[in-house]
Amino acid sequence: MRLTPLAIALLTATLAACSGTNSSAPAEPAAKDAAMTTPDAAVDARFADLSKRWLDGWLKFNPINATQQGDHRFDAEIDDLSAAGRTQYVDFSKKMLAELDAIDAAKLSRENQLDAAILRNQIQADIWGMDTLQAWAWDPQVYGGLAGGAIYNLMAREFAPLPERLKSATARMEKLPSLFAQMRENIDPARVPKIHAETVAKQNGGVISLVEQFIAPNAGQLQGEDRKRLDAAIEGLRKAVAEHQLWLDKTLVPNAKGDFRIGQKLYDEKLKFALMSSLSRDEIKQRAEAELTRVRAEMYRISQQVLKDTPNAPPLPDSPDDAQQQKAIETALELAYADKPKRDAVVETAKQTLAQATEFTRAKDLVTVPDDPVEIILMPEFQRGVAVAYCDSPGPLDKGLKTYYAISPIPDEWTDKQTDSFLREYNTRMLHLLSIHEAMPGHYLEGAHSARHPSTLRGVLRSGMFAEGWAVYTETLMMESGYLDNDPLFHLMRYKFYLRAVANAILDQGVHVDGWSKEQAMALMVGRTFQQEREAEGKWVRAQLGSAQLPTYFVGVQEHFDLRKAMEQKLGKDFKLKAYHDQVLSYGAPPVRFVRAMMLDESIR
Numbered sequence: 001m002r003l004t005p006l007a008i009a010l011l012t013a014t015l016a017a018c019s020g021t022n023s024s025a026p027a028e029p030a031a032k033d034a035a036m037t038t039p040d041a042a043v044d045a046r047f048a049d050l051s052k053r054w055l056d057g058w059l060k061f062n063p064i065n066a067t068q069q070g071d072h073r074f075d076a077e078i079d080d081l082s083a084a085g086r087t088q089y090v091d092f093s094k095k096m097l098a099e100l101d102a103i104d105a106a107k108l109s110r111e112n113q114l115d116a117a118i119l120r121n122q123i124q125a126d127i128w129g130m131d132t133l134q135a136w137a138w139d140p141q142v143y144g145g146l147a148g149g150a151i152y153n154l155m156a157r158e159f160a161p162l163p164e165r166l167k168s169a170t171a172r173m174e175k176l177p178s179l180f181a182q183m184r185e186n187i188d189p190a191r192v193p194k195i196h197a198e199t200v201a202k203q204n205g206g207v208i209s210l211v212e213q214f215i216a217p218n219a220g221q222l223q224g225e226d227r228k229r230l231d232a233a234i235e236g237l238r239k240a241v242a243e244h245q246l247w248l249d250k251t252l253v254p255n256a257k258g259d260f261r262i263g264q265k266l267y268d269e270k271l272k273f274a275l276m277s278s279l280s281r282d283e284i285k286q287r288a289e290a291e292l293t294r295v296r297a298e299m300y301r302i303s304q305q306v307l308k309d310t311p312n313a314p315p316l317p318d319s320p321d322d323a324q325q326q327k328a329i330e331t332a333l334e335l336a337y338a339d340k341p342k343r344d345a346v347v348e349t350a351k352q353t354l355a356q357a358t359e360f361t362r363a364k365d366l367v368t369v370p371d372d373p374v375e376i377i378l379m380p381e382f383q384r385g386v387a388v389a390y391c392d393s394p395g396p397l398d399k400g401l402k403t404y405y406a407i408s409p410i411p412d413e414w415t416d417k418q419t420d421s422f423l424r425e426y427n428t429r430m431l432h433l434l435s436i437h438e439a440m441p442g443h444y445l446e447g448a449h450s451a452r453h454p455s456t457l458r459g460v461l462r463s464g465m466f467a468e469g470w471a472v473y474t475e476t477l478m479m480e481s482g483y484l485d486n487d488p489l490f491h492l493m494r495y496k497f498y499l500r501a502v503a504n505a506i507l508d509q510g511v512h513v514d515g516w517s518k519e520q521a522m523a524l525m526v527g528r529t530f531q532q533e534r535e536a537e538g539k540w541v542r543a544q545l546g547s548a549q550l551p552t553y554f555v556g557v558q559e560h561f562d563l564r565k566a567m568e569q570k571l572g573k574d575f576k577l578k579a580y581h582d583q584v585l586s587y588g589a590p591p592v593r594f595v596r597a598m599m600l601d602e603s604i605r
Contacts, residue, residue: 039107039108039109039110039112040104040107040108043103043104043107043108044108044109044112046103047103047108047112047115047116048112050096050099050100050103051115051116051119051457053096054096054119054123055456055457055460057092057096058126059071059073059074059460060073060074061079061080061085061088061089061092062079063075063077063078063079064078064079064146064149064150064153065079065149067149067153067154067395068149068153068395069395069396069397069398069460070159070394070395070396070397070398070399071395071397072159072160072168075154075165075168075171075172076167076168076171076172077171077172077175078146078150078172078175078176078178078179079146079179080182081136081142081143081146081179081182081183081186082182082185082186086130086136089126089130090126090127090130090131093123093126093127093130094127096123097120097123097124097127100116100119100120100123103116105117110598110604111455113604114458114587114590114594114597114598114604115455115457115458117276117594117604117605118276118457118458118461118463118590118591118594119457119461121273121276122461124273125273128269128273132266132269133262133266133270136186137186137187137188137191138187138188138191138192138193138196138258139192139196140183140187140192140196140197140200140248140252141196141199141200141545143179143180143182143183143187143200144200144203144204146179147176147179147180147207148203148206148207148210148380150172150176150179151169151172151173151207151210151211151214151215152210152214152380154168154169154172155169155210155214155215156214156380156392156404157394157398157401157402158401159398159401162218162221163221163222163226166215166218166219166221166222166226166230167222167226167230169214169215169230169233170226170229170230170233171233173211173233173234173236173237174233174236176207176237176240177236177237177240180240180241180243180244183244184244184247187252189251189252189255189256189257190255190257190258191257191258192252192255192256192257192258193256193258193259193260193544194253194256194257194258194260195260195541195544195545196256196258196260196544196545197248197252197253197256198253198256199541199545200248200252201245201248201249201252201253203381203384204241204244204245204248205241205245205381206380206381206384207237207241208237208238208241209380209381210380210381211234211237211238213380215230215234216234219231219234260511260544260545261511261512261513261515262512262547263512263513264513267281267509267512267513267547267548268281268513270547270548271548271551273548274464274465274548274549274551274552275465275548275551275552275555275591276463276465276591276593277465277555277559277591277592277593278593279555279558281509281513284505284509284551284554284555285505285506285509287554287558288502288503288505288506288554289506291502291554292499292502292503292506292528292529295495295498295499295502296325296329296499296528297325298495299329299332299492299495299496300320300325300328300329302332302488302491302492302495303316303328303329303331303332303492304316304328305488306332306335306488306489306492307328307331307332313328313331314327314328314331315327315328316328326527329492329530330530332489332492333492333493333496333530335489336427336429336430336489336492336493337424337427338427339427339428339429340423340424340426340427340428341423341426341427341428341431343410343419343423346407346409346410346423346426346431347376347378347407347409349428349431350376350405350407350431350434350435351376353428353431353432353434353435354374354376354405354435354439354440356432357432357435357436357439357440357441357478357483358439358440360478360481360483361440361441361445361478364481364482365578366441366477366478366481366577366578366581367441367445367578367581367582367585368449368578368581368582369440369441369445370445370448370449372400372402372403372444372448372451373401373402373403374402374403374404374405374439374440374444375402375403375404375405376404376405376406376407377404377405377406377407378406378407378408378409379406379407379408379409380406384408388407388408388426388434388535388538389405389406389407389408389434389438390406390438391403391404391405391406391438391439391442391443391444391447392404392405392406393443393444393447393448393451394451396450396451396456396459396460396462397456397459397460399451403439403444403447403448405435405438405439405444410422418534421532421533421534421535422532422534422535424532425531425532425534425535427493429484429487429489429490429493430493430496430497432483432484432490433475433493433494433497436474436475436478436483437471437472437474437475437497438471441474441477441478442470442471442474442475443467443470443471445474445585446467446470446471446585446589447467447589449582449585449586450462450467450585450588450589452586453586453587453588453589455588458587458588458589458590459588461590462588462589462590463589463590463591463592464549464552465552465555465556465559465591465592466556466589466590466591466592466595467552467556467589468552468553468556468557469552469553469555469556469557469558469559469560469592470556470560470584470585470589471553472498472501472553472554472556472557472560473556473557473560473561473564475494475497475498476494476498476557476561479491479494496529496530499528499529499530500529500531500539500553501553501554501557502529502554503524503525503528503529503531503539504539504550504551504553504554505550505551505553505554505555506524507521507524507525507539507543507550508543508547508548508549508550508551509551510524511543511544511547512543512547518540521536521539521540521543522536522540525539525540556592559592559593559596560584560592562596563584563592563595563596563599564580566596566600567580567599567600570600583599584599
């Protein structure tokens with residue numbers, strides 16, 4: 001995944017700000033023949049001024065996110081989620097939306113039509129998030145993510161000299177107790193789902209871990225009054241975190257009575273914001289179910305191949321029943337599971353697979369490979385518990401900084417059985433796929449290309465659906481290009497990995513709309529899509545902790561597949577794979593349907 005858990009927790013004010021259409025406030029349509037409309041320079045200038053003022057105000061209201069984006073004017077500030085702060089934010093958003101509504105989108109240039117559409121969606125999503133979803137009142141992850149991000153975003157990257165960042169961190173540590181107080185004031189335990197309360201209670205101490213990792217060892221960089229202030233801020237934060245832990249353990253967790261399922265109405269509205277796709281919820285489900293059937297059939301075909309002369313192989317008829325298909329695929333997967341790293345070698349194996357995927361991508365000339373630095377790191381403690389890995393690209397306003405490919409370590413408390421389950425899932429071939437997805441030619445490469453687009457607005461409002469879809473698409477690209485010498489077990493693992501994306505789309509609405517039980521969720525993941533118990537347990541937790549992000553993988557890749565097919569049909573023998581990929585990545589990662597509109601000269605709406 002490209003989104004960090006922090007980004008998921010912040011919901012609408014994130015690095016990968018969601019894109020979609022508000023069901024209660026439809027987006028302003030572009031003219032039918034917008035591609036042939038002559039832009040009005042004055043209208044473009046008006047939009048440029050509006051978007052600049054919105055971005056400036058938005059980052060000021062979201063200073064922790066601003067640091068992540070690479071705008072360092074507010075590095076000493078933290079977000080204000082008090083009643084007054086929320087009211088100011090909504091008033092600002094409504095004012096900006098009214099100004100945007102007054103602009104005739106048909107008179108904008110094509111690039112500005114695109115930016116106007118994603119800006120409108122973001123503003124509508126912010127208003128909806130504050131007034132309707134109200135995560136600030138029931139989701140403690142919002143506050144936990146902000147607290148961790150306040151320090152991590154400052155200290156993880158060297159965007160400024162260390163003493164300067166330490167001074168900003170001092171100011172933020174002094175203010176974090178007020179964020180904890182706002183959480184205790186805003187949160188209604190009766191509305192908080194138990195899983196959310198328990199997760200944040202476990203993560204709370206991660207804030208101090210960040211201090212111990214990034215700040216305390218470097219405190220000597222400050223002298224005199226600056227050092228005294230830093231030491232006092234650390235001590236004050238330790239006391240505040242301890243006090244907050246007592247509230248989490250004694251008040252929030254015992255009294256958390258909310259339902260983690262957000263229900264059909266909120267889900268449908270949130271999904272439109274998250275995807276900005278032409279596919280409805282029902283269409284997503286139908287397409288995912290059909291793809292599940294198709295992929296399982298393909299996995300059975302490969303299983304026939306690899307088990308053909310294997311002793312004690314199960315029956316492999318050309319037309320298997322469901323039980324025969326299941327048994328054959330499970331037996332073939334065991335051959336891949338047997339090749340797995342040792343418990344302490346997951347990160348080192350990931351480094352090796354990243355190097356191999358990078359070499360292959362360059363050798364096959366699949367896409368222009370950037371020189372931007374990338375580093376594999378252990379996932380920070382405050383971000384663990386949602387995903388096994390993620391790609392953390394530098395903000396669009398920071399240039400030349402590292403991308404982090406973060407992997408969560410195996411928890412010390414896991415038993416040998418739990419660890420074996422995890423390593424069977426993240427076997428050697430699966431780690432190849434993880435590196436393809438998260439780094440090369442997936443998220444890292446996409447992020448580096450997208451950062452080169454000149455629109456700052458588009459860089460800040462990157463589409464998570466575009467990014468996740470591209471990462472899943474590259475798994476297919478590498479398989480079709482012969483990665484690992486066309487190893488059939490790699491192909492089998494790729495289809496298994498792809499089934500996660502398919503299952504994600506089904507699972508998300510199954511949980512939040514159809515009221516699925518854990519047993520139903522596990523039947524889909526462990527049975528129909530062959531996930532190991534540890535992976536499925538983790539995904540079940542993730543499905544409870546958030547909504548409308550899991551479908552981004554499947555919907556995004558389907559739209560990428562559709563776009564490539566359309567371009568192949570349009571260009572015929574003139575279609576060139578590298579040129580196609582470079583063009584797709586040249587638009588700065590807006591929703592895929594807008595990339596399609598730009599490449600096929602369709603209306604932007």
